[in-house]
Amino acid sequence: MSSRAQTALLVALICALFGSIASALADEPAKAPRAPDAILNQYCNVCHLTGWNGAPLSGDANDWQTRLSTGFDSLFKNAKQGINNMPPMGTCQDCTDAELQAAIRKMLP
Numbered sequence: 001m002s003s004r005a006q007t008a009l010l011v012a013l014i015c016a017l018f019g020s021i022a023s024a025l026a027d028e029p030a031k032a033p034r035a036p037d038a039i040l041n042q043y044c045n046v047c048h049l050t051g052w053n054g055a056p057l058s059g060d061a062n063d064w065q066t067r068l069s070t071g072f073d074s075l076f077k078n079a080k081q082g083i084n085n086m087p088p089m090g091t092c093q094d095c096t097d098a099e100l101q102a103a104i105r106k107m108l109p
């Protein structure tokens with residue numbers, strides 16, 4: 001490799017390094033929670049608007065009646081860990097607890 005090519009490579013590496021440091025710093029401040037509807041649309045509705053494999057329908061009192069009797073904490077725990085055909089976090093792997101809870105509240109009748 002010519003020394004010119006080596007210099008170019010070194011410059012490219014340094015740029016890449018500083019670029020990733022800069023973007024890591026930019027990500028630092030706590031992100032504002034996403035709107036419950038945004039979470040529902042992106043992750044949950046595909047199952048909870050269709051009743052896929054027994055998913056309780058969003059806003060359907062009959063579907064939620066017995067589940068609601070176990071209390072919100074239990075619903076949240078099951079949604080977070082997953083239960084039967086309900087995948088952990090409802091597939092929203094980067095959801096915070098608050099985002100997940102808000103999405104569940106929005107889904108309940």
Ligand code: HEC
Nearest residue numbers: 043044047053054055067075078079084085086090103104
């Ligand atoms: C791949 C389909 C699928 C996706 C995506 C999905 N769910 Fe579910 N969900 C299910 C199914 C199926 C059940 C019923 C599980 C059971 O009780 O057997 C369920 C059950 C639940 C329950 C009730 C748990 C309980 O204790 O009875 C909650 C709450 C819930 N989902 C929330 C969510 C939220 C919030 C999202 C989006 C972040 C989501 N789900 C995404 C399929 C899905």
